[in-house]
Amino acid sequence: MALASIALKNLRRQKKRSFLLGGAIAFGVLIVMIIDGFAGAFMQNVSENFANIAAGHIFVEGSEKSASGKTLSVIRDDTILMEVLKKTGIPAKYVSKRSTARGTLIFESKKTTVAIQGVDFSRESYLRERLILVQGSFDAMSDRQGLILSEPTARKLNAQIGDRLLFQLTTLTGQQNVGEMVLVAISPDNGLLSGFSSYANLSYMSELLDMGDGEYMNFGIYLPSLAGMDRYADEFYTELKTRANVKERKKSVEAGDSAASPMARFFGGDTDKETWSGVRYSVSTLNDLLSSVKQIVNVLNGVSLAVLLVLFLIIMVGILNTFRMTMYERIREIGTMRALGMQRPQVRNLFLLEALFLALAGAIVGIAAAALVMAILSAFNLGLNSPIFMLLRNGHLSFKVPVWQAVENIAIIAALTLLAALLPARSAARLEPAQALRTTK
């Protein structure tokens, strides 16, 4: 206790030096905490935003083989899927049914390639809440041929509300088809995802794809939250397997084949070379789709650790030099304390305690500063139409640092600071009292 008191007094005695060293530690902690906080919220934000775009957390796709061996992505009858959903008791907020067609939109002499999602707007009420419109209204989608485009796509085509556009696509089986659509609404530019922000009525899109009434491509289960997504998907898969032909659940990372990954299937169709008869279902989750995004989080975590280590390597050198200097400055004081009966371990511990207090104070100030910075950054509403909206939570930057991670960071900082101070502390402890007292500065 007495040692701790002396250590604190020593730190107070050299206010400027303590402030600079503690400040360096606090700055390091601030940077690391912000990176950790961003990485922590990144995955959750991307997942939640992607769930809104894809209208689901769990996805079921039906595949059939045509007479010529072509894989057709179609769900012709979803009775079994609805029964399985009911039987498993998955708390679905809603079920989405979509058909997506890639093709060329043509207006006058301009054209552009787009993926248009056929959506049942009466069923997907949530999309109305999430999708902001800068022109037009959702009500106009009562026009069966209604079309919603993102601002960049509409601009590229030089199309205005009320214009009639042609959509050239290939049907499910590969035939050429052309549909006429009316631009009824325009959504804001949302960066890279503008290409996926084109919506039409499901029934018309299915007709253009040459599907029958009530047929569509993707069945999505939208959950109240991300929690339990994989467990529910496993339950759905297991129950569905007892009733229908289901493709073995294989996550993209395990598959090791980018072309056959769930993400590739979602955006580019099935490349499966197997054959089967009738319909075969495949079940995937957002986590399967976003496995590549998880790698970004891992990279961010790695960067955070590297920053932590580099920053503290620099700080450690500073601590080492400062404590060595402090030792020489206090050499006569150490000699006196030793002459008065202070043992070597106590001298060493005095230095280590000073380092520990410095580290803890720096870390606490750093965490507090990081919390303040993150709170300020989170307060700005960048809007749902921000180009980086995928990384945002309801239009705001968000950060998430688990308590264990903050504790871990403090522990690492404390350990490194102690390590840096150990050498000068041991040198101080080894000083002979008589020799120390004779030393003149």
Added chain:
Amino acid sequence: MISVISVRRMAIALVALAAFTSAPLFAEAPDFKALLKAVDANGDFGTRDYSAVFTIVTQKPQEKDTVMQIKLFRRDERDQVVWIILKPDAQKGQGFLKVEDNIWMYDPESGKYSHSTMKEQIQNSKAKSSDLKRASYAEDYDIAAWEEGMLGKYPVYVLSLKAKNNEVSYPTLKLSVRTDKPLVLKEEDYSLSDRLMRTVLYPPKYIEVAGRTVYSQILIQDELNKGEKSQLTISDVSVANLPDATFSKAFLGQSSR
């Protein structure tokens, strides 16, 4: 050397043509099935090697015309095709060799070959496998309606064809075929929603090769993107036997020099 299969194909084509031309024109509907078989047979070189130079001039509104010229070598019997790009200069010397499902590409700048498969090419493009199959009017389509008409100075049969299956690119075609010869003068391709997508004109400028009449010019007009059209000119057509070495990777490298 003409093989037995080739002779058989020619015999079928001749029988089909004979059947068509011998049908009484006004008494009853001509045998259009036979006519379509004859049209198909005219473009089928069977076991013979085939080579030609294709020049494609593409016009787009408010854009400069682009010209591409390729030299094509075909040996259908073994499903072998070689094509060398002659124009534009930026791509000159690039060569492709297709043997069954395999494709080798030669880049003259690096002098390297790369390999891919037809399946990969199809998956990485908007093309469908049906796009790569040779169209067969007789096998893939039924005749839904017909009428007689005139196209320029030529009397023609205008045939409305409906696809027999849903995997051919165009579900409906309207063909204008000369009444005197099994040669198409005009083809209109319609989408599933029955919208005219493109018009292909075959001007009556022909090259006679090994008893076949080959179109020397084809004009393709995009009906959706108004003003976009391509003109395909075929020249240096030959059905002379090609050396086996033509269908090899080494040939691609030599041709680029």
